[in-house]
Amino acid sequence: MTQSVKGMRDLWGTELRHFQFVERMCYQIMGAHGYQEIRTPIVESTDLFSRSMGSTTDIINKEMYTFKDRSDRSLTLRPENTASVVRAIIQNKLLEGNDPLHLFYIGPMFRYERMQSGRYRQFWQIGAESIGVASPESEVENLVLLFDFLGSLGLTDLSLSINSVGFPDERASFYTAFKSFFKDREASFCPDCHRRIVDNPLRVLDCKVASCQTALTGHPEILNFLSSESRSHHEKFQKCLHGSNISFSTNPKMVRGLDYYTRTTFEVISPDLGAQCALLGGGRYDRLIQDLGGPATPAFGWALGLDRLVSLLIKKNISLPSKPRILLIPLGESMLEYALQLVRPLWTTGHSIELETRGVALKKSLATANRKGHSHAFILGEGEKAKNIITVKFLMTGEQEEWPLGEITSRLTKL
């Protein structure tokens, strides 16, 4: 049998309902904050990603789904969405007259990675980008949106880590100091760190090897190499977070996976997710838009892993708001025709009413309703028809009520 491609899965049932719940809340909160949706193609020119994300990042080097199309163009399945959003902004001149832009997106991303739980080759992200404003306050606005969203899902205990990685020139002077610090004790570092110090020095900071962490004692901190402007930006950002009641911790060792970040970076990890604990991350990217050929424009945003978010909701037993699910059971074939006429106006009211059309014994229909998770059964037989009523059975308690036909809609709303 042909199976789904490795790392790509089907979504249905409980898990899909959680996805849909998150998506509904996403549209609601984003809308409330004035963010507008943008949808970009899943496939882009390979160079969009190699230009935006940094040539030494793992995503570029080993994780992209890259292929040639029939015209020999190098195409790539998007591994993240920010580069595409920026491309769309430039290409469609979205900044003209719309500055600043508040955009959000939701959709599948692709990374060719070794499988592990919580890590998929097709995975879903929700992201929000705030484009055109450089202030720390706009960063906090974007994070308030994020935490309002998480709160609406019942997630209130997640901790935010923040850091600043400065601008490339600030980073360069830090690298110089850090590399000489490293060189003085290079024998104490693991082979991976010897590779990192060349490719991406910041990565040495979050090495998990204990001896490396010991060797890092007293290391130069990037915050000390920031310009006074960047430093006061960072201070103001923290002050504003306090003011908005968002709790956080500063982590000078926190490193993000993409090279385009400037100044503020942040992430949220969840201890409940095992090794793949990164739930979301983001930061400022003031140079990306110009690097991709657009006008120099500051920007800030985050991306959240929907698959991991849903697995967290399920692990934490966060229950979905449940609407009544009704099975309408006509007794006998003549009643089925009557039921069809009766249910049509009800179907326009937005309630979930499934019609039993099999014409099987009531006993069997109730068993089916129970098994499939219906909350109520509407029973419609000769007796009900004669009295112009419907029998409503509450499947949780077993209680029954008789509703006059004219009151069905109003009483449904009160369930």
Added chain:
RNA sequence: GCGGCUGUCGCCUAGUGGUUAAGGCACCAGAUUGUGAUUCUGGGUACCGUGGGUUCAAAUCCCAUCAGCCGCCCCA
């Protein structure tokens, strides 16, 4: 990309060379015709992930392959 582990009904598992692959949950059918979820009775629904090999004999041993899991790298 590196290292390790796993794969038996829809789900969880027993079975470690020898009859017809066992059990639980679930599912299906029934216990007199309009009442489920609780009870009772009956039913096994699986080419043991796939393909080769060893053997008189393979779910069991070997190889390959696919998928999943765990750690690393890294990331959502």
